[in-house]
Amino acid sequence: MKPRAHILPIIILSQFACTSLWFAGNAIVDELTLKTGLGPEIIGYVLSSVQLGFIIGTLVFGLFMIADRFSPSRVFLICSLLAALCNFLLLSETLSKWTLLFARFGTGFFLAGIYPVGMKIAADYYQKGLGKALGYLVGALVLGTAFPYFVSGTSLGKDFTLVIKITSALAIMGGVALWAFVPNGPFRKPSAKLSLGAGPLLFKLHSFRQAAFGYFGHMWELYAFWAFTPLALQTYNTMWASEISVPLSTGMIIALGGLSCVFGGLLSLRSGSRKVAVVSLLLSGLFCLISPVLFTLPSGLFLVGWCFWGMAITADSPQFSNLVATSVPPELKGTALTLVNCIGFAISIFSIQLLSFLAETFDITYLFIALALGPFIGLLGLLGRKHRHVR
Structure with missing residues (x-):
């Protein structure tokens, strides 16, 4: 049965609206620095606290099989409202370091009921062409991540509170729209009972294990790259007395990754999700290794x-989700997606903190070489013993 035409667009728009909360704090990090009195280390704090919240959230959601036991649309709605509320805390008149960390942690925790649950909803509607559908969906996530930077880089960004107000309002509208117009999918098979050990047991499945370890390598690189791209742009401006707009360029770099997710999804229909993921990992790994050379180029070529x-680093993300979702029984799709998200984002905290540490002691132009470890590990996972895989 073919889903009604409005289903995928609503899921995509809702995912975009709600995930705009993810980097809302990073887009106004200079203003948060002034309010809290923190120094450059705030970059690591702001993103790592969101990642930690997301990790704890996905761990809780995964262990208790929330997305498989309850209506995913309802879970999405409740989490969008609570995530928006946590985001609003950044507007507190007396914003302390701990209030900042709590607000970002809470936002991340409830994003665990948005990002993987959105993919679960898509999987409940699309058995065929799931890689394509997830390409659009993860593309929406990436565009949502870039959105706060675009707001910050325009005249609206002169009032940093508007970044928080706009992203919070979007999240509320996105959650309501999905709950109102996207009922439970025709291929949803709810779990009848709670099984706390169901998630970890999935690693006994060889195809799931390969997809998961490929995703873990991808996650080592992705969020650290996004978090430190503004620093790379600032460094380039300082080195060459350039005038690259940091917020607008950061938003553009991240947003183009959303387009590559869509392109990768379309390509997966012909080449298969595994091949798209391998090529994407290989290209992004090469960029890690040649990143010092990029700083020597004229500003146009550098950008x-x-x-x-930014396009290579994201194109594989929806394909890993497709490989994960199609490697497990239908009643455990939500748990599988949530579990790999949990572990993947835990890994991203280590890479973010590693780059935060290295940025204080090493030349920034060599900073991103450390991210090559992720694509290397991801390729090892995907290029292991051959097995039947989805297309």
Whole structure:
């Protein structure tokens, strides 16, 4: 049965609206620095606290099989409302370091009921062409991540509170729209009972294990790249007395990754999700290794190189989700997606903190070489013993 035409667009728009909360704090990090009195370390704090919240959230959601036992649309709605509320805490008149960390942690925790649950909803509607559907969906996530930077880089960004107000309002509208117009999918098979050990047991499945370890390598690189791209742009401006707009360029680099997710999804229909993921990992790994060279190029070529890297680094994400979702029984799709998200985002905290540490002691132009470890591990996972895989 073919889903009604409005289903996928509503899921995509809702995912975009709600995930705009993810980098809302990073887009106004200079203003948060002034309010809290923190120094450069705030970059690591702001993103790592969101990631930690997301990890704890996905761990709780995964262990208790929330997305498989309860209506995913209802879970999405409740979490969008609570995530927006946590985001609003950044507008507190007396914003302390701990209030900041709590607000970002809470936002991340409830994003665990948005990002993987959105993919679960898509999987409940699309058995065929799931890689394509997830390409659009993860593309929406990436565009949502870039959105706060675009707001910050325009005249609206002169009032940093508007970044928080706009992203919070979007999240509320996105959650309501999905709950109102996207009922439970025809291929949803709810779990009848709670089984706390169901998630970890999935690693006994060889195809799931390969997809999961490929995703873990991808996650080592992705969020650290996004978090430190503004620093790379600032460094380039300082080195060459350039005038690249940091917020607008960061938003553009991240947003182009959303387009590559869509392109990768379309390509997966012909080449298969595994092949798209392998090529994407290989390209992004090469960019890690040649990243010092990019800093020596004229500003136009530097931005082009960083944009292509931003596209290569995201194109594999929806394909890993497709490989994960199709490697497990239908009643455990939500748990599987949530579990790999949990572990993947835990890994991203280590890479973010590693780059935060290295940024204080090493030349920034060599900083991103450390991210090559992720694509290397991901390729090892995907290129292991051959097995039947989905297309």
